[in-house]
Every structure is written in C-alpha cells, then in structure tokens.
Amino acid sequence: MSDAGYLNYLQKRLVLKMIKPGNEYLTITGLKKYFPIKKGIFKKTIGHVHAVDDISFFVRERETLGLVGESGCGKTTAGRTLLHLLEPTEGQVYFHGEDVALLLAKNPAKVRRNMQIIFQDPYGSLNPRITVRDIVGEAVKYHGLYKGKDLDNYVAEVLQKCGLRPEHRFRYPHEFSGGQRQRIGIARALALKPRFVVCDEPVSALDVSIQSQILNLLNDLQEEMDLTYLFISHDLSVVKYISDRIAIMYLGKIVELAAKKEFFANPLHPYTQALLSAIPIPDPTMKSTRVILEGDVPSPSNPPSGCTFHTRCPYAMKRCRTEEPRFENKGNDHFVTCFLHQND
Amino acid sequence: MGTGENNNSSRHGNLWYEAWLRFRRNRLAMVGLIMVISVILIAIFAPYIAPYDPLKQLIWTEGKAIKLAPPSSSHIMGTDFYGRDVLSRIIFGARISLQIGIFATIVSLLIGVPLGALAGYFPGWVDDLISWLINVVFAFPFILFVLAVVAVFKNPSMIVIYLAIGLVTWVQIARVVRAQFISLREREFVEAARALGLPTWRIIFIHILPNALAPVIVQATLGMGSIIMIEAGLAFLGFGAQPPTPSWGLMISIGQKFLATGHWWWAIFPGLAIMYTVLAFNFLGDGLRDALDVRLKR
Numbered sequence: 001m002s003d004a005g006y007l008n009y010l011q012k013r014l015v016l017k018m019i020k021p022g023n024e025y026l027t028i029t030g031l032k033k034y035f036p037i038k039k040g041i042f043k044k045t046i047g048h049v050h051a052v053d054d055i056s057f058f059v060r061e062r063e064t065l066g067l068v069g070e071s072g073c074g075k076t077t078a079g080r081t082l083l084h085l086l087e088p089t090e091g092q093v094y095f096h097g098e099d100v101a102l103l104l105a106k107n108p109a110k111v112r113r114n115m116q117i118i119f120q121d122p123y124g125s126l127n128p129r130i131t132v133r134d135i136v137g138e139a140v141k142y143h144g145l146y147k148g149k150d151l152d153n154y155v156a157e158v159l160q161k162c163g164l165r166p167e168h169r170f171r172y173p174h175e176f177s178g179g180q181r182q183r184i185g186i187a188r189a190l191a192l193k194p195r196f197v198v199c200d201e202p203v204s205a206l207d208v209s210i211q212s213q214i215l216n217l218l219n220d221l222q223e224e225m226d227l228t229y230l231f232i233s234h235d236l237s238v239v240k241y242i243s244d245r246i247a248i249m250y251l252g253k254i255v256e257l258a259a260k261k262e263f264f265a266n267p268l269h270p271y272t273q274a275l276l277s278a279i280p281i282p283d284p285t286m287k288s289t290r291v292i293l294e295g296d297v298p299s300p301s302n303p304p305s306g307c308t309f310h311t312r313c314p315y316a317m318k319r320c321r322t323e324e325p326r327f328e329n330k331g332n333d334h335f336v337t338c339f340l341h342q343n344d
Numbered sequence: 345m346g347t348g349e350n351n352n353s354s355r356h357g358n359l360w361y362e363a364w365l366r367f368r369r370n371r372l373a374m375v376g377l378i379m380v381i382s383v384i385l386i387a388i389f390a391p392y393i394a395p396y397d398p399l400k401q402l403i404w405t406e407g408k409a410i411k412l413a414p415p416s417s418s419h420i421m422g423t424d425f426y427g428r429d430v431l432s433r434i435i436f437g438a439r440i441s442l443q444i445g446i447f448a449t450i451v452s453l454l455i456g457v458p459l460g461a462l463a464g465y466f467p468g469w470v471d472d473l474i475s476w477l478i479n480v481v482f483a484f485p486f487i488l489f490v491l492a493v494v495a496v497f498k499n500p501s502m503i504v505i506y507l508a509i510g511l512v513t514w515v516q517i518a519r520v521v522r523a524q525f526i527s528l529r530e531r532e533f534v535e536a537a538r539a540l541g542l543p544t545w546r547i548i549f550i551h552i553l554p555n556a557l558a559p560v561i562v563q564a565t566l567g568m569g570s571i572i573m574i575e576a577g578l579a580f581l582g583f584g585a586q587p588p589t590p591s592w593g594l595m596i597s598i599g600q601k602f603l604a605t606g607h608w609w610w611a612i613f614p615g616l617a618i619m620y621t622v623l624a625f626n627f628l629g630d631g632l633r634d635a636l637d638v639r640l641k642r
Contacts, residue, residue, distance in 0.1 A: 108541055124532040
C-alpha cells in the first residue's frame with residue numbers, strides 16, 4: 001500500500017470510528033466517483049474527472065441533509081453515486097448498516113424501493129409517451145405492492161397526497177405545468193414508500209412562487225411518511241428553509257458539515273464564509289462585509305494539490321499547498337476540512 | 345386513448361394524435377400521403393382497374409398490329425413488343441414494388457431496430473462490435489452485395505430479394521435507432537426508471553423505444569422509396585424480378601432497348617410510375633419528419 005493509500009485508509013478508519021456505520025441511518029464512507037477522460041481512436045484514458053472525491057458523512061433518520069455547492073462541484077454526481085445509479089469508483093454506502101453495493105447484488109428491489117430520487121428537470125424526468133398512471137404505478141406494480149383495481153386506487157391516492165387530482169392520472173406529462181410535473185415526479189418516487197429520498201435540486205427549475213409550494217409539499221410528506229432526505233441544491237436560502245443539517249461541497253469534496261443553526265452562526269471554512277457573505281440581505285442599511293473569492297473554480301480533471309481550495313483561499317498557508325486537510329469533527333458534529341481548524 | 349377525440353386538441357390525446365394534427369397542416373405531406381394511398385389502392389384493386397391481363401399477349405386476339413402499338417384510346421400507354429398492355433402491366437407492377445418496399449422494410453426493421461437498440465443502450469464492446477458491422481455494410485457497395493446474395497440462389501424468388509435488400513438497408517435504421525438510444529439513455533426519465541428498479545427490458549421497450557420510434561418511422565418511410573429504386577435497379581440488371589413478372593424495373597430494362605427506335609412508351613411510363621411512387625414516399629417521409637420531430641420537452 002502506498003503512503004497516500006495508507007493515509008487514505010487511516011483517514012477512512014478515523015471517519016468510520018467517528019460516525020459508526022450501522023448506528024446511523026445512512027452512512028457514506030470514502031465515496032469516490034471518477035469519470036475517465038478518453039481520447040483518440042483507441043479511446044485511451046488520459047485522465048479522470050474527480051467528480052466526487054472521497055466524501056464521508058452520515059444522514060440521520062427523518063432528517064434533511066442539505067448538500068450545497070456551485071455547479072460542477074459534484075453534488076449531483078454524489079447523489080447519483082450514493083444511490084448506485086452510478087457505480088462508485090471507491091467507497092461504501094451503508095443503509096441501516098448494510099452495504100448498499102452488496103444489497104444491490106443480493107436484493108436490488110429492496111434498495112430501489114427504499115431509496116428513491118426526485119429529479120431536477122420536471123420536463124426531462126417524465127416519459128412523455130405514457131400516462132401519469134403508468135409513470136406513478138409502473139414500479140408499484142412491478143414490485144408487487146398493488147395490482148389491478150387496488151393499484152389504480154393507490155395511484156389516485158398518491159397523486160392526491162402530492163397535490164394532484166386523481167383524474168389527472170389518465171393524462172400525459174405534456175398536459176401539465178412545471179410545478180405539476182414536479183409533483184408527478186415526487187409521486188412516482190414516493191409511491192414505492194421509500195425510506196430515503198435524494199432530492200436533486202427539485203425546485204431549481206421552477207418559478208419562485210412554485211418553489212415554496214413544492215418545498216412545503218416535501219416537508220409535509222416527510223412528516224407524514226417519516227422520510228429522510230438528502231436535499232441537493234445550489235441555493236442556500238432553499239437549503240436553509242428545508243434542512244436540518246447542511247453540507248458544503250467544493251470540487252468533489254465536502255468542506256464543511258454542521259447542523260443548520262451552528263452552520264449559519266459559526267461557519268468555519270473560508271469557502272463557507274465566502275458563500276454566506278454572498279447571500280443578499282434584504283435591508284439597504286445593513287452593510288455586509290463580502291468575502292470576494294479570487295479566480296475561478298479549478299478543473300475537477302486536474303484538482304489542485306493539497307487542499308483543493310488553496311488556490312482561492314484568502315487564508316492559504318504553505319501546508320495547504322502540499323498537504324490535504326482532514327474532514328474532522330470540531331465538536332457538536334460540526335465537521336470541517338481546513339488546516340485553520342486542524343490541531344496538529 | 346378515449347379522450348383523443350376532444351375538440352380542444354392541444355390539451356388532450358397523446359403525442360401521436362398531436363403529430364397527426366401537425367401533419368394535416370402540411371400540404372406537401374398530405375399530397376404525399378394521398379399519393380401513397382393511391383399507389384396502395386391501385387395495387388390492391390389492380391385486377392379491377394387494369395383494362396387487360398398484364399401477362400396476356402394480345403396478338404392472338406387483336407392481331408399483329410398490336411405489337412408495340414403507340415398510346416391510343418384502347419391502350420392508353422401503348423403495348424410492348426409481345427403485345428401486352430403497358431398500363432395494365434404498370435398497374436400490376438405497383439403490387440411488386442409495394443411488396444418489395446414493405447417486406448424489405450420489415451426485414452430491415454427486424455434487423456436494424458434490435459441491433460441499433462443494443463448498440464445504443466450498451467456502450468463498450470457491444471456498441472463497438474455493432475458499429476463496426478454497420479460501418480462495414482455501409483462501406484460495401486450495396487448493389488454488389490445484393491447482387492451477390494441474389495446470385496447465390498440460381499432462381500431468385502421474391503423472398504430472397506426481400507432478404508437481400510433488407511440485409512443492406514438495415515444499417516440506416518440501426519444508425520438512427522442507435523443515435524436515439526444514446527441520447528435517450530441519458531435522459532432523466534430513463535434514469536428514474538433505473539432508480540425505480542425496473543428491469544432492463546422494460547427500460548428499453550417501454551421507456552426508450554417508444555420515444556425513439558418517430559425518426560425510425562421517418563427513416564423507414566424514406567427507405568421505402570430507396571428500396572423501390574433498388575428493386576428497379578436489380579430488375580434492370582436482371583437480378584430482380586424475372587420475366588414475365590410485371591416489374592417496373594424489368595419493364596424499363598427491356599423497354600429501353602426500344603427507346604432508340606422511337607418506341608418510348610414501353611420504358612418511359614414505368615419510369616414515371618417509379619418516380620411517382622418514390623416521390624410519394626419521400627413527401628410522406630419528409631412530412632412525417634416535420635410532424636413527429638417534437639422536442640420531448642413541450
């Protein structure tokens with residue numbers, strides 16, 4: 001095992017010890033997703049896009065964990081990889097203490113029924129050739145939850161729960177507005193009675209007025225069905241509204257994770273601080289001190305050495321360029337990846 | 345469907361119905377449709393429309409003068425060297441051309457759709473292999489290939505010709521299907537189907553294929569025209585339909601020898617028939633393309 005590999009291993013053990021897989025509802029350890037970059041007629045791999053680069057965290061039962069990051073930081077890939085819709089390059093996901101990859105090989109239906117996803121694009125996420133009844137009911141039928149008349153009634157019930165009229169089930173997706181389509185997407189995911197749902201920017205394609213309706217619907221459904229959400233978004237105000245805890249991603253890594261209150265009151269990572277200072281305050285008399293980040297996000301195919309944020313960090317030190325900071329618990333389940341807060 | 349016949353057209357009915365509404369507004373497409381239907385009707389009712397038996401040599405009943413008689417009121421398109429009525433032969437020829445068009449298209453769909461779907465859905469070696477096959481067939485001079493297949497059988501029946509043509513034209517279909525599958529397999533609704541744990545065959549047949557069908561229909565319709573041309577070419581070369589079958593290509597093949605002597609009607613009229621039919625399918629195909637080419641977002 002190489003030095004880096006050994007370090008990696010130790011780091012994973014450390015995280016594992018801290019978050020104790022099995023005790024928590026959903027545990028992610030060292031999850032990585034690299035996409036190969038191929039070139040030439042022989043499709044030689046000339047590099048990798050480090051879309052998700054070694055992330056570890058847990059989600060508690062019935063909570064909403066907000067995963068925030070700018071576009072291209074890998075948050076969507078993280079959601080997909082976590083559900084094993086994309087094969088992880090490395091790392092494990094434990095659901096109720098069971099390795100999802102193994103469970104998927106043994107009993108795929110169990111994984112799919114329990115872990116669902118709501119998509120961003122309400123236009124692209126519904127098959128335009130089948131009716132709403134089939135969109136929502138197909139998997140229910142396939143997994144044998146209901147059939148025949150019961151299935152029809154159940155679909156009507158789920159639609160109603162998601163704020164649609166039962167008779168809408170005979171229509172096709174193009175007959176609905178964006179907000180209604182998103183409700184259909186939610187109904188489809190929740191019809192399987194899942195325990196855990198990845199919400200992949202479910203409101204970012206919608207009008208602001210519709211956004212709040214959908215967010216409230218998600219909140220209500222969470223109460224009613226005891227759901228656990230991983231809520232992916234680039235919008236801090238949306239995440240602030242819906243989340244219990246918030247994680248910030250930058251270039252494929254989680255740089256900070258904390259409970260909502262703690263997160264907004266005491267942001268530790270310079271990137272988080274910059275993000276929070278960018279939230280507009282609706283009060284013209286208030287003077288905000290904005291932290292302006294220099295430069296652009298580096299390419300994930302060639303991430304900077306050491307701490308990936310050092311190229312833009314106002315506090316960058318020498319060791320930030322060479323060493324990678326650990327994702328560490330600073331107490332109160334406030335995790336941060338930064339040498340400013342690392343004690344050694 | 346049930347609700348499809350609603351007057352409030354854009355609200356109800358499925359996408360096929362809306363495509364029909366768009367199609368109906370396109371004049372050239374409607375002309376193409378009517379032309380195609382006319383050819384089909386002529387083919388179906390050939391025995392009732394044709395004034396004479398296409399195979400009957402009229403010299404026995406009407407005398408030697410009927411040989412190579414120019415167009416007249418009793419033989420609108422004249423007669424050929426054997427004293428057969430050209431119009432009747434063209435009318436029956438519609439049957440041959442349509443049969444070839446339909447059956448060869450079916451063969452090409454049966455090969456092209458599954459192979460294209462496999463190549464498009466499974467990247468990696470499956471795609472590489474099928475794409476390689478497609479490129480090989482594409483690079484091969486198709487008429488030579490068809491000739492080779494037909495030549496293997498000493499007395500080529502029509503079925504051999506369907507198969508031979510289908511074996512070259514499937515690549516067009518396969519390419520279209522593959523391209524559709526590649527773009528559709530990345531769509532969120534396909535990913536949703538995977539997330540729902542639906543099996544691969546359901547994803548392919550229920551979620552991808554119906555959405556990939558529109559360009560396939562267009563390609564198949566346009567292909568009908570070119571298949572009819574291929575058949576005419578084969579017949580012209582003597583490898584397609586055999587005499588005395590009233591095939592348009594065959595009529596041109598033999599009739600063209602008499603062009604120089606001023607007996608133009610024997611070759612020109614079947615040529616016009618081919619042109620009419622091919623044009624009909626091309627108009628229809630273009631119209632279908634415009635009508636069916638909807639962004640899935642709408």
